[in-house]
Amino acid sequence: MRRTPPTGETGTRRTPEDLLATARAGDGESFRELIEPYRRELQVHCYRILGSVQDAEDLVQETLLAAWSGIGGFEERSSVRTWLYRIATNRCLNALRAGSRRPHEYAAYRSEVPLPEPSHRQAEPSWLEPYPDVLLDQITDHVPGPEARYEVRESVSLAFLAALQQLPPRQRAVLVLRDVLGFRAAEVAGILDTTENAVTSALNRARSALAHELPVRESAPLPNSPQERRIVDDFVRAFESGDVDAIVSMLTDDARLTMPPMPLVYQGLDDVRHFLATVALRNGGRHVLIPTRANRQPAFGCYLRDPRNPILHAHGVLVLSLTGDRITALTRFVDNSLLTAFGLPRSLRV
Template structure:
């Protein structure tokens, strides 16, 4: 049972059924982090994932007496968590407004097009992935842990209908068997197979096949990231553009604006992000298995750096294929950063 020796798990289960809260925590705690990632994949929000994990564990505690051991504790918890997530999506109450108030300091140029991606998608701090082992997925998983937490994968996943989304995550990310997924979702294996086929087809259209990104913290990744930081902090638009692929994207969730291609990205950087007199400081972190930064803007009137969101890079080969700046400054707290710094 997820690293708990069987005899120990049986003992904890018996004590938990007798009302021992400490035993219950010992039984479910090994699965908390992976359940959090699971809820995040389905919901796209770190805070919503935290809320749903809390709801899942509370429901498990209240229902421990009815746990019949037909499936492992891990599978039982995934059943509760998945259905809680689907209920939340059906309720629609966990999504923020599509266009929250945002007041740019200068007018934003006309975008290449308007994004159809979900506005509620948030970056996932790398520190929350540290205790989720790479060998958690079952033998039928088709996606590696690193790929299945990337921003491109998550954005495409959010486009799927909720039930297809859950089926694809359970089957292709976590590697549950079709019969297990049918039990989790209280449906038939045929329905699971049909939903999975449709989800795979939709996902393949949304996620382009690209050259692999450099390995995390590899010399190649460090070089690209260092070049980007140097160019961005110095306000060198040409140097930033030189690091991008020809079809690179620049987006700013939750704003639905997309700037794609070198000309449009260059124009945005030159007139908005890196306009004359504006300087940034980027503090490295990681999000969704990708290089990321806590972004701050220098205040020319005071020795203060003001929060300017979380910036995430998507790499392919030796180039950057997407620059995503999440404009909500409250996201910095999840990465352990303050709203302001002294210059």
């Protein structure tokens, strides 16, 4: 829902120009009203670059504190939105250079059984986390610039973001600013304090690398469409009953199973089947899936039944990637603390 613009003492609505003027004079409420329409989109921007929901929220807070501290010196050479993106992008790049932002529970994670040899291993852990749709729904409508090459739904998908994380940080930022948000090359050069030629060169390298990482596929069903609901319902029945064959019948031939941040990839029907049969579903129907949504894709809070009492214990977040009427990827995030971002508890009583 759009916020109603604030009114002054006379009852007239204050324009963004009025808010900027009073914010520069030190009025905190005017500053909050001025930046509020951009807060959630800035968080998604930071998430695209960092891959972490919590890190993105932290960086947005840092961005807004820096903006408040520097509002008096804002010279209006760009829009407020572009100025905020400049601060946020550079804060994200600094965070990536520092290399200190990492999930806390990865080191403590241990599988209950030995994991089978994966199809292949990534060079390093994947720090990508799922992003709740409920947060995406809060973004104020801002139409990307005419040069944007990706629709919003595609640019928050796990496949796109996983490929994005493989790019060097600066290429990652350039591609997001140009191809996702549609900023002009000159604007991106100003945001990154570089030249237009450097932006164009980085963008060309990023596009080439991303094209290699992202296969061309049939479109996914529309969110909450009858086709998507049918696939999700069939999957839940099969998974909760421990029916490995039924799940495998729903997969594409090159389907992938991953468990971020572990750098293990199980790809192809045989490897995914073996993993499901020997690890995920080895004890049959012990799982309960609580539906939610992440990255505009079907997702679930995963819980395991305790045979000794009526308690369901958290077992990560599972996200499905769909193409046509098939599942192309199963991504299980092993960090149970992620459940809180989806409003789900660590345990449930049945």
